Amino acid sequence: MPEYSGKLAVLHNQHYALDVSQSLADRLAVPLYFTADKKTPEDFFLSWRDGCLKLLDKELLKKGGLTVDIEPRNGEQRSWPAPKDGALAQAIGRKTKTVVDATTGWAQDSLHIFRMGYELRCIERSPIMLALLSDAYQRLEQLDWVQRLALSAPELIAGNAIQVLAELTEAPECIYIDPMFPAKRKKSALPKKSMLVLRDLLGDDLDKEVLFSAAMQATAKKVVVKSPDYAEPLGGEPNQSFKGKLLRYDVYLKK
Ligand SMILES: C[S@@+](CC[C@H](N)C(=O)[O-])C[C@H]1O[C@@H](n2cnc3c(N)ncnc32)[C@H](O)[C@@H]1O
Structure with a gap:
Protein backbone atom coordinates (compact mmCIF):
# COMPACT_ATOMS: atom_id res chain seq x y z
CA MET A 1 0.00 0.00 0.00
CA PRO A 2 1.45 3.41 -0.94
CA GLU A 3 2.50 5.72 1.85
CA TYR A 4 0.77 9.08 1.96
CA SER A 5 2.07 10.33 5.30
CA GLY A 6 3.29 13.91 4.97
CA LYS A 7 1.55 14.29 1.59
CA LEU A 8 -2.14 13.83 2.29
CA ALA A 9 -4.63 14.40 5.12
CA VAL A 10 -8.39 14.16 5.47
CA LEU A 11 -10.01 17.53 6.13
CA HIS A 12 -13.24 17.18 8.06
CA ASN A 13 -16.22 19.25 6.98
CA GLN A 14 -18.60 19.92 9.86
CA HIS A 15 -21.62 19.43 7.59
CA TYR A 16 -20.77 15.76 7.18
CA ALA A 17 -20.55 12.89 9.69
CA LEU A 18 -17.29 12.82 11.64
CA ASP A 19 -17.10 9.02 11.71
CA VAL A 20 -17.03 8.96 7.88
CA SER A 21 -14.03 11.35 7.79
CA GLN A 22 -12.37 9.42 10.62
CA SER A 23 -12.74 6.05 8.96
CA LEU A 24 -11.37 7.40 5.65
CA ALA A 25 -8.34 8.87 7.50
CA ASP A 26 -7.83 5.54 9.31
CA ARG A 27 -8.12 3.55 6.09
CA LEU A 28 -5.51 5.72 4.37
CA ALA A 29 -3.37 5.99 7.54
CA VAL A 30 -3.26 9.81 7.27
CA PRO A 31 -4.11 12.57 9.79
CA LEU A 32 -7.59 14.00 10.20
CA TYR A 33 -7.75 17.80 10.49
CA PHE A 34 -10.60 20.14 11.33
CA THR A 35 -8.94 23.13 9.63
CA ALA A 36 -6.03 23.56 7.24
CA ASP A 37 -4.11 26.46 5.76
CA LYS A 38 -0.91 27.10 3.82
CA LYS A 39 1.19 26.19 6.88
CA THR A 40 -0.31 22.70 7.15
CA PRO A 41 2.49 20.28 6.16
CA GLU A 42 0.46 18.10 3.76
CA ASP A 43 -0.01 19.26 0.16
CA PHE A 44 -3.30 17.46 -0.53
CA PHE A 45 -6.55 16.93 1.35
CA LEU A 46 -9.56 14.71 0.87
CA SER A 47 -12.75 16.39 2.02
CA TRP A 48 -16.50 16.09 1.50
CA ARG A 49 -17.89 19.22 -0.13
CA ASP A 50 -21.02 19.94 -2.20
CA GLY A 51 -22.23 16.36 -1.91
CA CYS A 52 -19.07 14.67 -3.15
CA LEU A 53 -15.63 13.62 -1.99
CA LYS A 54 -13.03 16.05 -3.33
CA LEU A 55 -9.28 16.12 -3.59
CA LEU A 56 -8.02 19.56 -2.63
CA ASP A 57 -4.69 21.04 -3.41
CA LYS A 58 -3.21 23.15 -0.56
CA GLU A 59 -2.62 26.11 -2.88
CA LEU A 60 -6.25 26.01 -3.95
CA LEU A 61 -7.93 25.25 -0.65
CA LYS A 62 -10.60 27.84 -1.18
CA LYS A 63 -11.33 26.67 -4.72
CA GLY A 64 -13.53 23.79 -5.74
CA GLY A 65 -11.15 20.83 -5.61
CA LEU A 66 -11.13 17.81 -7.87
CA THR A 67 -13.78 15.19 -7.96
CA VAL A 68 -14.60 12.29 -10.28
CA ASP A 69 -16.90 13.96 -12.79
CA ILE A 70 -19.79 11.65 -13.62
CA GLU A 71 -21.27 13.91 -16.33
CA PRO A 72 -20.62 13.08 -20.00
CA ARG A 73 -17.65 14.90 -21.52
CA ASN A 74 -18.16 17.59 -24.15
CA GLY A 75 -19.27 16.05 -27.38
CA GLU A 76 -20.52 12.81 -25.81
CA GLN A 77 -24.14 12.04 -26.42
CA ARG A 78 -26.45 12.08 -23.40
CA SER A 79 -28.29 8.87 -24.12
CA TRP A 80 -27.79 5.32 -22.92
CA PRO A 81 -26.37 3.39 -24.53
CA ALA A 82 -24.56 6.25 -26.27
CA PRO A 83 -23.49 5.52 -29.87
CA LYS A 84 -20.25 3.56 -30.17
CA ASP A 85 -18.59 6.34 -32.16
C1 LIG B 1 -3.40 7.91 -16.28
S1 LIG B 1 -4.43 7.36 -14.98
C2 LIG B 1 -5.84 6.70 -15.81
C3 LIG B 1 -6.80 7.76 -16.25
C4 LIG B 1 -8.11 7.20 -16.70
N1 LIG B 1 -8.01 6.47 -17.95
C5 LIG B 1 -9.17 8.29 -16.81
O1 LIG B 1 -9.86 8.36 -17.85
O2 LIG B 1 -9.34 9.07 -15.85
C6 LIG B 1 -3.65 5.89 -14.43
C7 LIG B 1 -4.34 5.27 -13.21
O3 LIG B 1 -4.07 3.86 -13.25
C8 LIG B 1 -3.71 3.41 -11.98
N2 LIG B 1 -2.83 2.25 -12.20
C9 LIG B 1 -1.66 2.22 -12.87
N3 LIG B 1 -1.13 1.00 -12.87
C10 LIG B 1 -2.00 0.20 -12.19
C11 LIG B 1 -2.01 -1.17 -11.85
N4 LIG B 1 -0.99 -1.98 -12.18
N5 LIG B 1 -3.06 -1.65 -11.15
C12 LIG B 1 -4.09 -0.83 -10.80
N6 LIG B 1 -4.13 0.48 -11.07
C13 LIG B 1 -3.10 1.00 -11.77
C14 LIG B 1 -3.02 4.58 -11.32
O4 LIG B 1 -3.10 4.48 -9.90
C15 LIG B 1 -3.84 5.76 -11.87
O5 LIG B 1 -4.92 6.06 -11.03
Whole structure:
Protein backbone atom coordinates (compact mmCIF):
# COMPACT_ATOMS: atom_id res chain seq x y z
CA MET A 1 0.00 0.00 0.00
CA PRO A 2 1.45 3.41 -0.94
CA GLU A 3 2.50 5.72 1.85
CA TYR A 4 0.77 9.08 1.96
CA SER A 5 2.07 10.33 5.30
CA GLY A 6 3.29 13.91 4.97
CA LYS A 7 1.55 14.29 1.59
CA LEU A 8 -2.14 13.83 2.29
CA ALA A 9 -4.63 14.40 5.12
CA VAL A 10 -8.39 14.16 5.47
CA LEU A 11 -10.01 17.53 6.13
CA HIS A 12 -13.24 17.18 8.06
CA ASN A 13 -16.22 19.25 6.98
CA GLN A 14 -18.60 19.92 9.86
CA HIS A 15 -21.62 19.43 7.59
CA TYR A 16 -20.77 15.76 7.18
CA ALA A 17 -20.55 12.89 9.69
CA LEU A 18 -17.29 12.82 11.64
CA ASP A 19 -17.10 9.02 11.71
CA VAL A 20 -17.03 8.96 7.88
CA SER A 21 -14.03 11.35 7.79
CA GLN A 22 -12.37 9.42 10.62
CA SER A 23 -12.74 6.05 8.96
CA LEU A 24 -11.37 7.40 5.65
CA ALA A 25 -8.34 8.87 7.50
CA ASP A 26 -7.83 5.54 9.31
CA ARG A 27 -8.12 3.55 6.09
CA LEU A 28 -5.51 5.72 4.37
CA ALA A 29 -3.37 5.99 7.54
CA VAL A 30 -3.26 9.81 7.27
CA PRO A 31 -4.11 12.57 9.79
CA LEU A 32 -7.59 14.00 10.20
CA TYR A 33 -7.75 17.80 10.49
CA PHE A 34 -10.60 20.14 11.33
CA THR A 35 -8.94 23.13 9.63
CA ALA A 36 -6.03 23.56 7.24
CA ASP A 37 -4.11 26.46 5.76
CA LYS A 38 -0.91 27.10 3.82
CA LYS A 39 1.19 26.19 6.88
CA THR A 40 -0.31 22.70 7.15
CA PRO A 41 2.49 20.28 6.16
CA GLU A 42 0.46 18.10 3.76
CA ASP A 43 -0.01 19.26 0.16
CA PHE A 44 -3.30 17.46 -0.53
CA PHE A 45 -6.55 16.93 1.35
CA LEU A 46 -9.56 14.71 0.87
CA SER A 47 -12.75 16.39 2.02
CA TRP A 48 -16.50 16.09 1.50
CA ARG A 49 -17.89 19.22 -0.13
CA ASP A 50 -21.02 19.94 -2.20
CA GLY A 51 -22.23 16.36 -1.91
CA CYS A 52 -19.07 14.67 -3.15
CA LEU A 53 -15.63 13.62 -1.99
CA LYS A 54 -13.03 16.05 -3.33
CA LEU A 55 -9.28 16.12 -3.59
CA LEU A 56 -8.02 19.56 -2.63
CA ASP A 57 -4.69 21.04 -3.41
CA LYS A 58 -3.21 23.15 -0.56
CA GLU A 59 -2.62 26.11 -2.88
CA LEU A 60 -6.25 26.01 -3.95
CA LEU A 61 -7.93 25.25 -0.65
CA LYS A 62 -10.60 27.84 -1.18
CA LYS A 63 -11.33 26.67 -4.72
CA GLY A 64 -13.53 23.79 -5.74
CA GLY A 65 -11.15 20.83 -5.61
CA LEU A 66 -11.13 17.81 -7.87
CA THR A 67 -13.78 15.19 -7.96
CA VAL A 68 -14.60 12.29 -10.28
CA ASP A 69 -16.90 13.96 -12.79
CA ILE A 70 -19.79 11.65 -13.62
CA GLU A 71 -21.27 13.91 -16.33
CA PRO A 72 -20.62 13.08 -20.00
CA ARG A 73 -17.65 14.90 -21.52
CA ASN A 74 -18.16 17.59 -24.15
CA GLY A 75 -19.27 16.05 -27.38
CA GLU A 76 -20.52 12.81 -25.81
CA GLN A 77 -24.14 12.04 -26.42
CA ARG A 78 -26.45 12.08 -23.40
CA SER A 79 -28.29 8.87 -24.12
CA TRP A 80 -27.79 5.32 -22.92
CA PRO A 81 -26.37 3.39 -24.53
CA ALA A 82 -24.56 6.25 -26.27
CA PRO A 83 -23.49 5.52 -29.87
CA LYS A 84 -20.25 3.56 -30.17
CA ASP A 85 -18.59 6.34 -32.16
CA GLY A 86 -15.06 7.67 -32.07
CA ALA A 87 -11.59 6.26 -31.67
CA LEU A 88 -12.15 4.67 -28.23
CA ALA A 89 -15.17 2.64 -29.42
CA GLN A 90 -13.36 1.70 -32.63
CA ALA A 91 -10.44 0.39 -30.60
CA ILE A 92 -12.61 -1.56 -28.15
CA GLY A 93 -14.78 -2.84 -31.00
CA ARG A 94 -18.51 -2.39 -31.48
CA LYS A 95 -19.23 -6.11 -31.03
CA THR A 96 -17.19 -6.44 -27.84
CA LYS A 97 -19.35 -6.92 -24.76
CA THR A 98 -17.11 -7.26 -21.72
CA VAL A 99 -14.37 -4.77 -20.85
CA VAL A 100 -12.04 -4.43 -17.87
CA ASP A 101 -10.45 -1.02 -17.30
CA ALA A 102 -7.23 -1.98 -15.51
CA THR A 103 -6.19 1.63 -14.75
CA THR A 104 -9.37 3.46 -13.80
CA GLY A 105 -7.86 6.71 -12.39
CA TRP A 106 -10.40 9.56 -12.71
CA ALA A 107 -12.71 7.14 -14.58
CA GLN A 108 -13.28 9.48 -17.51
CA ASP A 109 -12.58 6.65 -19.96
CA SER A 110 -14.42 4.12 -17.76
CA LEU A 111 -17.52 6.29 -17.59
CA HIS A 112 -17.43 6.81 -21.37
CA ILE A 113 -17.15 3.02 -21.84
CA PHE A 114 -20.02 2.50 -19.35
CA ARG A 115 -22.23 5.03 -21.13
CA MET A 116 -21.66 3.27 -24.45
CA GLY A 117 -23.28 0.21 -22.89
CA TYR A 118 -20.29 -2.11 -22.50
CA GLU A 119 -20.26 -4.46 -19.48
CA LEU A 120 -17.45 -2.91 -17.49
CA ARG A 121 -15.35 -3.77 -14.43
CA CYS A 122 -12.83 -1.27 -13.08
CA ILE A 123 -9.52 -1.91 -11.34
CA GLU A 124 -7.59 0.75 -9.41
CA ARG A 125 -4.70 0.36 -6.99
CA SER A 126 -4.44 3.82 -5.45
CA PRO A 127 -6.47 3.98 -2.20
CA ILE A 128 -6.96 7.74 -2.77
CA MET A 129 -8.44 7.18 -6.22
CA LEU A 130 -10.51 4.27 -4.88
CA ALA A 131 -12.07 6.56 -2.26
CA LEU A 132 -12.89 9.16 -4.93
CA LEU A 133 -14.20 6.48 -7.32
CA SER A 134 -16.36 4.78 -4.76
CA ASP A 135 -17.99 8.13 -3.94
CA ALA A 136 -18.49 8.83 -7.66
CA TYR A 137 -20.04 5.44 -8.41
CA GLN A 138 -22.48 5.91 -5.52
CA ARG A 139 -23.43 9.31 -7.01
CA LEU A 140 -23.77 7.67 -10.43
CA GLU A 141 -26.32 5.20 -9.07
CA GLN A 142 -28.39 8.11 -7.72
CA LEU A 143 -28.75 9.77 -11.14
CA ASP A 144 -32.30 9.77 -12.51
CA TRP A 145 -31.45 8.17 -15.82
CA VAL A 146 -29.33 5.46 -14.18
CA GLN A 147 -32.19 4.62 -11.80
CA ARG A 148 -34.80 4.78 -14.56
CA LEU A 149 -32.83 2.24 -16.60
CA ALA A 150 -32.10 0.17 -13.45
CA LEU A 151 -28.36 0.24 -14.20
CA SER A 152 -25.67 -0.52 -11.65
CA ALA A 153 -22.37 1.35 -11.55
CA PRO A 154 -19.40 -0.66 -12.81
CA GLU A 155 -17.85 -3.02 -10.28
CA LEU A 156 -14.82 -1.42 -8.63
CA ILE A 157 -11.97 -3.81 -7.82
CA ALA A 158 -9.23 -2.63 -5.46
CA GLY A 159 -5.72 -3.86 -6.10
CA ASN A 160 -2.81 -4.06 -8.47
CA ALA A 161 -4.22 -5.07 -11.86
CA ILE A 162 -1.16 -7.26 -12.46
CA GLN A 163 -2.45 -9.58 -9.71
CA VAL A 164 -6.17 -8.92 -10.12
CA LEU A 165 -6.13 -9.79 -13.85
CA ALA A 166 -4.29 -13.05 -13.17
CA GLU A 167 -7.04 -14.05 -10.73
CA LEU A 168 -10.10 -13.23 -12.89
CA THR A 169 -12.36 -16.24 -13.23
CA GLU A 170 -13.85 -15.08 -16.56
CA ALA A 171 -11.63 -13.57 -19.23
CA PRO A 172 -13.00 -10.22 -20.51
CA GLU A 173 -13.06 -9.70 -24.27
CA CYS A 174 -11.12 -6.45 -23.94
CA ILE A 175 -8.71 -5.13 -21.32
CA TYR A 176 -8.15 -1.39 -21.45
CA ILE A 177 -5.00 0.19 -20.01
CA ASP A 178 -4.08 3.85 -19.68
CA PRO A 179 -1.02 4.02 -17.43
CA MET A 180 0.74 7.23 -16.51
CA PHE A 181 3.50 8.00 -19.02
CA PRO A 182 6.26 10.49 -18.18
CA ALA A 183 5.32 13.98 -19.48
CA LYS A 184 7.57 14.88 -22.41
CA ARG A 185 6.33 18.28 -23.38
CA LYS A 186 4.03 20.98 -22.17
CA LYS A 187 1.26 20.23 -24.62
CA SER A 188 0.72 16.58 -23.77
CA ALA A 189 -2.33 14.40 -24.23
CA LEU A 190 -3.19 14.65 -20.54
CA PRO A 191 -2.75 18.29 -19.67
CA LYS A 192 -5.66 18.44 -17.26
CA LYS A 193 -5.13 19.55 -13.70
CA SER A 194 -6.58 16.25 -12.48
CA MET A 195 -3.88 14.28 -14.30
CA LEU A 196 -1.09 16.57 -13.10
CA VAL A 197 -2.26 16.10 -9.52
CA LEU A 198 -2.37 12.35 -10.03
CA ARG A 199 1.21 12.37 -11.25
CA ASP A 200 2.25 14.50 -8.24
CA LEU A 201 0.58 12.13 -5.82
CA LEU A 202 1.25 8.74 -7.39
CA GLY A 203 4.19 9.23 -9.77
CA ASP A 204 4.55 7.51 -13.14
CA ASP A 205 3.43 3.91 -13.50
CA LEU A 206 6.83 2.25 -13.82
CA ASP A 207 5.43 -1.28 -14.12
CA LYS A 208 3.35 -0.63 -17.24
CA GLU A 209 5.22 -3.21 -19.37
CA VAL A 210 4.46 -5.89 -16.75
CA LEU A 211 0.84 -4.74 -16.69
CA PHE A 212 0.67 -5.01 -20.48
CA SER A 213 1.94 -8.63 -20.36
CA ALA A 214 -0.54 -9.47 -17.59
CA ALA A 215 -3.35 -7.97 -19.69
CA MET A 216 -2.33 -9.97 -22.79
CA GLN A 217 -2.38 -13.14 -20.67
CA ALA A 218 -5.75 -12.38 -19.10
CA THR A 219 -7.76 -11.10 -22.07
CA ALA A 220 -9.97 -13.30 -24.22
CA LYS A 221 -9.56 -11.19 -27.36
CA LYS A 222 -7.67 -7.91 -27.16
CA VAL A 223 -5.84 -5.30 -25.15
CA VAL A 224 -6.27 -1.59 -25.87
CA VAL A 225 -3.50 0.75 -24.69
CA LYS A 226 -4.11 4.48 -24.56
CA SER A 227 -0.92 6.45 -24.89
CA PRO A 228 0.26 9.96 -25.64
CA ASP A 229 1.06 10.30 -29.34
CA TYR A 230 4.78 10.85 -28.63
CA ALA A 231 5.20 7.57 -26.67
CA GLU A 232 6.55 4.36 -28.19
CA PRO A 233 3.85 1.65 -28.40
CA LEU A 234 3.86 -0.19 -25.08
CA GLY A 235 3.70 -3.68 -26.54
CA GLY A 236 5.66 -3.18 -29.78
CA GLU A 237 3.94 -2.84 -33.16
CA PRO A 238 0.15 -2.93 -32.50
CA ASN A 239 -2.32 -4.79 -34.74
CA GLN A 240 -4.36 -1.61 -35.13
CA SER A 241 -4.07 1.97 -33.94
CA PHE A 242 -6.74 4.66 -33.72
CA LYS A 243 -5.79 8.29 -33.34
CA GLY A 244 -7.47 10.72 -30.95
CA LYS A 245 -6.46 14.27 -30.10
CA LEU A 246 -2.77 14.10 -29.10
CA LEU A 247 -3.17 10.42 -28.20
CA ARG A 248 -3.50 6.94 -29.68
CA TYR A 249 -5.40 3.80 -28.86
CA ASP A 250 -3.14 0.86 -29.78
CA VAL A 251 -4.93 -2.46 -30.19
CA TYR A 252 -3.19 -5.79 -29.58
CA LEU A 253 -5.10 -8.90 -30.58
CA LYS A 254 -4.61 -12.14 -28.69
CA LYS A 255 -3.08 -14.81 -30.88
C1 LIG B 1 -3.40 7.91 -16.28
S1 LIG B 1 -4.43 7.36 -14.98
C2 LIG B 1 -5.84 6.70 -15.81
C3 LIG B 1 -6.80 7.76 -16.25
C4 LIG B 1 -8.11 7.20 -16.70
N1 LIG B 1 -8.01 6.47 -17.95
C5 LIG B 1 -9.17 8.29 -16.81
O1 LIG B 1 -9.86 8.36 -17.85
O2 LIG B 1 -9.34 9.07 -15.85
C6 LIG B 1 -3.65 5.89 -14.43
C7 LIG B 1 -4.34 5.27 -13.21
O3 LIG B 1 -4.07 3.86 -13.25
C8 LIG B 1 -3.71 3.41 -11.98
N2 LIG B 1 -2.83 2.25 -12.20
C9 LIG B 1 -1.66 2.22 -12.87
N3 LIG B 1 -1.13 1.00 -12.87
C10 LIG B 1 -2.00 0.20 -12.19
C11 LIG B 1 -2.01 -1.17 -11.85
N4 LIG B 1 -0.99 -1.98 -12.18
N5 LIG B 1 -3.06 -1.65 -11.15
C12 LIG B 1 -4.09 -0.83 -10.80
N6 LIG B 1 -4.13 0.48 -11.07
C13 LIG B 1 -3.10 1.00 -11.77
C14 LIG B 1 -3.02 4.58 -11.32
O4 LIG B 1 -3.10 4.48 -9.90
C15 LIG B 1 -3.84 5.76 -11.87
O5 LIG B 1 -4.92 6.06 -11.03
